[in-house]
Amino acid sequence: MESCYYVPIDRPDMETPETGPSGVSTDSGHEYFQPTEATQSVWASTMQHGGPPSGLMMRSLLRCDPDPGQRFTRVTTEILGPIGFGVNRIRAQVIRPGRQISLVGTDLEVQQADGSFRLAARSVGWRLRTADTSAIVEEPAPLTPLPAELTPVAGVTGNEDLGVDWGTTGFIGSIESATIAGRTGDTPAVWIRPAIPLVGGEEISDLESIFSVIDIANGMGTRLRTDEWTWMNTDTTVHLTRIPRGPWVGIDADMVQGPEGFGATFGDLYDITGFVGRSAQTVLLSRR
Known part of the structure; x- marks a missing residue:
């Protein structure tokens, strides 16, 4: 198994320079990373799973002009095309500054x-x-049993009857999970965390850890068979009601298939102390 999802590197020598009208380079503030095989998607060996890039972008958002008096409450990730294994570069900016509300993009x-x-x-x-x-808190009951009361395994179990071969390589081979009974539909819930760092040489933060695996809600929330259908998500939106604590995230997801080739996956999210928010993903449905 690879030791991390991304290796930080210097700017590539072969990079095509970006220049403005005056011919002056406009490339500044980028970070460069080499993705490892641990990012590999379950859908194709030529592209990354949506989870690690989401974690890498959360890392970028957290480092962009941080304000100790503000917390991220909603994050939307748009997957605009296959995320390949070439050098990845990333850059964040504050789109809308403010003392009470701000918007950051990467x-x-x-x-x-x-x-x-x-x-x-x-x-x-x-x-x-x-x-x-705290005087007005209202939230769903915690998800139980907790990971400490279970026996986590490498990869994901619980979908074997759907024709799913999660395998032990790529992204799925880099995670730990424990499957339990779900609440939102007839699909299981799962406790999940990365078993390796996001970036080599760094300790992964709680938000980076959780955002590196939330994308998997789309795979856990369905009863479709992978040998008959594909259901690739184009985005993931997460609404948080508080900042999650710890590397484990509990995902209780359910996918709704519409009649016109698309659907959506909705997930309730938990940490080991209780409910933390909800996720939503747009799903492109295709028959094999």
């Missing part, structure tokens, strides 16, 4: 054979100021 680009970069994914996150509202 772009992830993949290097092509000619040295140029193609925009492959984008995340946008709203940050809101914090305040004490």
